[in-house]
Amino acid sequence: MRPVIEVQGVHRIYETEAGYTHALRSVSLTVRRGEFLAIMGPSGSGKSTLMNILGCLDTPTAGTYRLEGLEVSSLDDDDLAEIRATRLGFVFQSFNLLPRATVLRNVMLPLVYSDVPAAEREMRAWKALTSVDLPEEYYEHKSNELSGGQMQRVAIARALVNDPALILADEPTGNLDTATGEMVLQTFARMKRRGKTIVLITHDADVASWADRVVHIRDGRLLTDEQERAYIARAERKGADA
Amino acid sequence: MKATDLFRETGSALDSNRGRSLLTVLGIVIGIAAVIAMTALIDGIKYALVGQLGLNRARLVYIQCWTPYGSVSTADLDRWQQALPDYEYLTGASYGWGDMTAGTRSSSGQIMGTYPEFFDAMGIKLVEGRIYTDREVDRGSLVIVIDETIAKTLFGEGGAYVGRTVKIGSNEYSVIGVTEASGMTSNSSYMPFTTLNTRVNGYESMDQILGYARDGVDADALAEQTTAYLTSTYDIDEEQGNGYVYVYTMASITRQLDSTMMSFQLLMTSVASISLVVGGIGIMNMMLTNVTERIREIGLRKALGARSSDITKQFLLESVTLCIAGGIIGILAGYGGAWALAGAASNFAGIEGVAPIITANSVMLATGICVGIGIIFGYYPARRAAKLDPVESLRYQ
Ligand SMILES: Nc1ncnc2c1ncn2[C@@H]1O[C@H](COP(=O)(O)OP(=O)(O)O)[C@@H](O)[C@H]1O
Numbered sequence: 001m002r003p004v005i006e007v008q009g010v011h012r013i014y015e016t017e018a019g020y021t022h023a024l025r026s027v028s029l030t031v032r033r034g035e036f037l038a039i040m041g042p043s044g045s046g047k048s049t050l051m052n053i054l055g056c057l058d059t060p061t062a063g064t065y066r067l068e069g070l071e072v073s074s075l076d077d078d079d080l081a082e083i084r085a086t087r088l089g090f091v092f093q094s095f096n097l098l099p100r101a102t103v104l105r106n107v108m109l110p111l112v113y114s115d116v117p118a119a120e121r122e123m124r125a126w127k128a129l130t131s132v133d134l135p136e137e138y139y140e141h142k143s144n145e146l147s148g149g150q151m152q153r154v155a156i157a158r159a160l161v162n163d164p165a166l167i168l169a170d171e172p173t174g175n176l177d178t179a180t181g182e183m184v185l186q187t188f189a190r191m192k193r194r195g196k197t198i199v200l201i202t203h204d205a206d207v208a209s210w211a212d213r214v215v216h217i218r219d220g221r222l223l224t225d226e227q228e229r230a231y232i233a234r235a236e237r238k239g240a241d242a
Numbered sequence: 243m244k245a246t247d248l249f250r251e252t253g254s255a256l257d258s259n260r261g262r263s264l265l266t267v268l269g270i271v272i273g274i275a276a277v278i279a280m281t282a283l284i285d286g287i288k289y290a291l292v293g294q295l296g297l298n299r300a301r302l303v304y305i306q307c308w309t310p311y312g313s314v315s316t317a318d319l320d321r322w323q324q325a326l327p328d329y330e331y332l333t334g335a336s337y338g339w340g341d342m343t344a345g346t347r348s349s350s351g352q353i354m355g356t357y358p359e360f361f362d363a364m365g366i367k368l369v370e371g372r373i374y375t376d377r378e379v380d381r382g383s384l385v386i387v388i389d390e391t392i393a394k395t396l397f398g399e400g401g402a403y404v405g406r407t408v409k410i411g412s413n414e415y416s417v418i419g420v421t422e423a424s425g426m427t428s429n430s431s432y433m434p435f436t437t438l439n440t441r442v443n444g445y446e447s448m449d450q451i452l453g454y455a456r457d458g459v460d461a462d463a464l465a466e467q468t469t470a471y472l473t474s475t476y477d478i479d480e481e482q483g484n485g486y487v488y489v490y491t492m493a494s495i496t497r498q499l500d501s502t503m504m505s506f507q508l509l510m511t512s513v514a515s516i517s518l519v520v521g522g523i524g525i526m527n528m529m530l531t532n533v534t535e536r537i538r539e540i541g542l543r544k545a546l547g548a549r550s551s552d553i554t555k556q557f558l559l560e561s562v563t564l565c566i567a568g569g570i571i572g573i574l575a576g577y578g579g580a581w582a583l584a585g586a587a588s589n590f591a592g593i594e595g596v597a598p599i600i601t602a603n604s605v606m607l608a609t610g611i612c613v614g615i616g617i618i619f620g621y622y623p624a625r626r627a628a629k630l631d632p633v634e635s636l637r638y639q
Pocket residue numbers: 014015016021022023041042043044045046047048049050
């Protein structure tokens with residue numbers, strides 16, 4: 001079966017007034033269907049840049065990205081929007097729910113852009129909300145009346161509602177305390193068991209340990225576990241020398 | 243994105259900004275109110291002039307003619323009719339004045355002596371009884387048609403006026419019909435042309451001549467033709483003091499009024515345009531604030547699959563909806579304002595009973611203006627929203 005993600009030699013260079021920032025350097029990555037991958041790295045290492053490219057919100061400066069076999073780096077804005085509407089689900093660190101809208105309406109929002117018939121939407125939203133274990137009594141609440149953990153589960157339901165090929169989560173537990181974060185991670189683990197493909201970005205090793213596989217990113221380069229261990233060993237040696 | 247979704251998203255967005263939205267549309271409200279007040283008054287004035295039988299009135303030609311040989315007679319009219327076959331008929335009328343009494347009550351006012359055609363030409367409607375016949379005119383019968391106002395003054399409320407008797411001078415006239423009293427024709431009574439001349443006035447005169455153009459004939463052209471005919475037939479030369487002829491149509495009166503109404507129209511149009519531009523800028527300003535406040539929401543919508551055109555449409559629809567909401571308030575305010583100004587408009591146009599009229603056209607005009615302003619002033623903010631980069635927008639604090 002085709003991998004969900006095939007990234008080959010991707011570079012992303014930002015042009016700023018201060019000059020060029022090489023945020024991703026020759027990144028290659030393959031994610032199989034049903035895999036739960038964590039991308040781990042310190043702040044400024046290029047995690048969000050990679051996530052934006054994987055999420056079709058940004059395109060690489062060089063290299064190729066195939067999503068379910070479809071080459072997306074050459075598509076125009078409207079085609080990218082359609083891919084986001086139908087094949088991708090996002091979970092953000094800061095939840096990004098519409099505060100004055102109800103939980104149900106928040107979860108149904110992506111369906112507006114993927115042309116799902118109105119009659120079908122509420123049922124889909126219910127299914128998604130049930131799968132993240134949010135009690136039914138909250139469905140008609142305004143989203144800003146919920147706790148952080150509940151908000152993030154609503155956001156996961158929103159990411160699931162279109163039954164996307166890939167769920168992307170950028171620091172989904174970053175704004176939550178450890179216990180609540182754990183609940184959210186359990187939700188991801190359950191999604192994985194149901195066959196969802198998940199890419200989770202974090203700087204926290206405990207969070208990364210929930211994934212099947214971890215890749216590390218440093219200064220825009222992806223490292224395998226061994227390369228990462230070697231990198232840390234080198235850093236520690238340098239620290240001891242100094 | 244479907245239209246119903248677009249409306250739902252717009253509804254909830256505006257709902258959450260209700261207070262600010264209302265303030266913002268004030269300029270639109272004033273502008274549309276001015277437009278509506280203006281058109282409602284102008285339409286009201288025209289309606290009062292032309293009457294419900296506007297079509298009939300448009301076919302009327304008013305003729306004032308004094309020949310060097312004296313007043314025009316009924317026999318003259320027959321000759322005119324033959325020379326000018328475009329008239330369905332020509333009918334003369336004369337004015338008289340008298341005190342009418344019935345028992346102890348009395349009423350004084352203008353009495354018109356006419357032929358039966360006069361009622362049709364002027365669009366005067368009966369509420370009771372009938373009008374006099376040609377025979378009654380020939381015979382100079384002692385019959386009278388009065389309007390409701392006079393009937394009530396003389397006989398009190400309650401109707402059944404036909405068959406009663408009124409006294410004018412030494413003669414008693416029997417009431418054969420009652421007409422609707424409205425605007426211009428209030429306080430009028432009518433009797434056969436010959437009766438008025440012989441019994442009330444005591445001399446023969448024809449003070450007004452009405453021509454009724456055949457269907458499809460251009461009344462203005464016919465009026466010109468009539469002037470030419472009368473001038474040559476009677477050798478009229480006004481400058482030499484040899485009689486005069488003055489022929490006009492309802493259309494020419496309306497045109498004259500139109501030109502005097504221009505100043506009023508100009509004033510209202512400038513008030514309207516200034517308010518609408520100010521209102522439009524207000525809308526633009528509010529929409530720009532709106533876009534800035536909702537940058538993260540825009541980023542989120544894009545991440546969830548909204549195309550740039552979806553965002554453009556959403557914000558455009560918001561500004562158009564705002565403008566239309568302002569327009570609806572403006573239409574109501576304008577209609578109220580028109581009533582407040584109706585008295586002044588009556589004086590201005592020299593006619594009684596001007597009632598403002600809101601037509602489907604003026605409502606469509608107002609709605610069109612609102613949609614136009616919403617699009618023109620909403621376009622820039624909407625494009626700005628649509629062009630936002632999703633990554634930047636999602637990071638925006
Ligand atoms: N829009 C941008 N313009 C210029 N530089 C950027 C932009 N976004 C990110 N960067 C730079 O690229 C590098 C990687 O950033 P980012 O992907 O946000 O890292 P992380 O998410 O791992 O903290 C950083 O040096 C950052 O300053």
